[in-house]
Amino acid sequence: MSRRRAYAAVAAACVVPRLAVLLHERGTITAAFTEKSDVFARTFVHTGTYGFLPGEPSAYTQPLYGFVLIPVYWLAGSGWLAIGLAQIALALVTAWLVYEIGRRVVGARAGAVAAAIATLNPYLVWHDVHVNREIVDQVCAAALVLLALLVAERPSRRLAALLGVVTGLAILGNTRLVGIPVLCAAYLLWRLPRTRAAAVAGALVLGGAAVAVAPWLLRNKVELGCWAITTDGRALWKANNPQTYPLLSSGQWIDNVSPTSIRPPAPNRITPEEAWGYLEKGRPDYAYRLYPNECAQMRFYEHQAFRWVRDHPGAKAKLGLLSLRLLWQPSVTETSGRPGAGTQLDVGRRIVEPVYMWVLYALAAAGLLLVPRPFAALVLALLAYDSAAAFAFVGATRYRVAWDFLVALLAAAALARAAEWARERRGQREAVGV
Template structure:
């Protein structure tokens, strides 16, 4: 039997650990109530599995409240015999384990095999990644698809072709089918990538055209369904319209939920189908924002602080507990994030000094910040950034490892004797990463 390469064998062991952690948490958390959006997803999937199409959880009317991919995944599990919420959560644990593997490959592409294994190890035990796999939320698929999208972007950067451009467009489409804001990647990721990867404007335009065409073709079936079902146009989902009223009202501008979202602000529901009352919610939210425009800069600042858990973090943990996540795990997850964040920042600085392509990794971060500033701040919205934070943390820890090893080698008498009679060589890890040892250690010495 052929043995796996060293990197893949170690990554497989990390994936086994990741799956164990996720299954253990889900099993221990099995009695936690499925509420909020998680309950909506579960009921929507049950309707779809029963042949009723996409209909609202508690009403017999069509819905596009959420993008369809997560609902389709849960409905498929239901059709295969996973009727209950616990069975569906267990299956999503395998999806979350796939995210760990994808993060390992992404970090390897960015900084070499050791960085890939370190990043995968972090992802395996990082609470804010595995807690979502036991909550029945769409963030499980979203984290995986965002990571695969970044891998597709690096694949195109390494070897540009129309097939790789189409693959990138397909990956972004799947992200948008999971959470609608991923449409922003067409601008924030694709345009800078085209400029970087293609030397001519003709090549850049062709690449962008292929990505956009792939996106449009794959999204067309869902859009045709929405346009033929609702009276007002619905682009991917109408949940993005309804969120405006909860994010722009007295409770989210002046109360304890400033910078967050206040469900009590929804109030009455306008007449009409889902597209019409969602549009009414949007208009009410926009009008409130106009009437309190002087408050907007402060509210946007608080939104961003909430996004990065620097404002009322315990309240963020409480809000996560209303999404099917354990309150205690959410608190520890935020603390783990605080420990990871300095390494992530250091990793970004290192890649910048190495003149690496940060434009790809920064795209989800920029999009997450934009969503928080315009809509509201939430630890949940930061899921688009979490794979990037883990990868950058792995890059920094890999560089720290190299620095410590170099210091120990320099202090060793035998190493000093060997150094005087042999030319300097880069470490294997540094060579595979495409950089010299001095390049990887220099930032830390500085």
């Protein structure tokens, strides 16, 4: 299969179903399923402030997705069509990157199959057209895997530095990935001969990541007063407190912590998002007067989370195991406040997605034995890292899907071997018949 034909086939598999979902969901794209990055992008476009309130800079979310939304909103507006088409374009880039990975690991035809399998994940077909920051996680994940393979095959300082920049962008998109530059550098040190070139490649990866992250860190130090990728320390606390396990095990989400839960003392009691709620209600005076010091609030909640983990290691281990189950279960993580609860979406969550994932897992288990050992090692390392992050924070389907393309690549290797075996058997029967 030529690269041009493969690109066209993968594009059709990616774009057509997402366009159908986008048209069907057009009334909900901007009315529901939104998140903080959307608010930040809108505020920046209208006022030049990246935050909840005009004139009040914030780092209360991971910034990369908001950075992606800003030019979309600036050039095309923030309607459902602009958002949906932009995110379909990102999904297409991811699918093409997966094909390029597969072309190098399992061959061109199997690579196209892997890209199609990955992009047709039922959860992603729906999720990709809605406002969600995992869309940028997918692009970064596929790009860093491809670059890691390229640098390992043919060491290049330019590509090593680019790999570092991509890992830095991945951190800006998801703070859980803060250790990914180290993992990629370690992989290159393992794959490359023990020479100065290997050390330089590893250093360039770490340096490139630092270059990508440094401007955001510096901005937060200057404008907010602390070195931080995100000041949302409350998210860490919500994932690590006595309420977390009961909430998750009863089908609720960590956002459902009791409103009477511990809070920092005044004047930092309410969160930046709650202050923005006053602005939305037409009370800007309350919004600005009650807006907290984000750095102080971050330190308070991080201290509470770390203290709970330190004082209750058994409870944390139990919570971590539950998070791993929620991360890897074939069915979509369901919570009582999930979007589309009680609608046909639940059929997809409970039947369509589990069938897809069970088949994918089974094929991937076989494919793990068929792909080149270095690639298998990289896959296992990345999936183990994602699992460790879920254990430390919290697990859910949306935290796994950015890496599901790795499982699809392994599955494609198994399908390619099965097709080869079938051809061999057919050839043997024809030879006997002759």
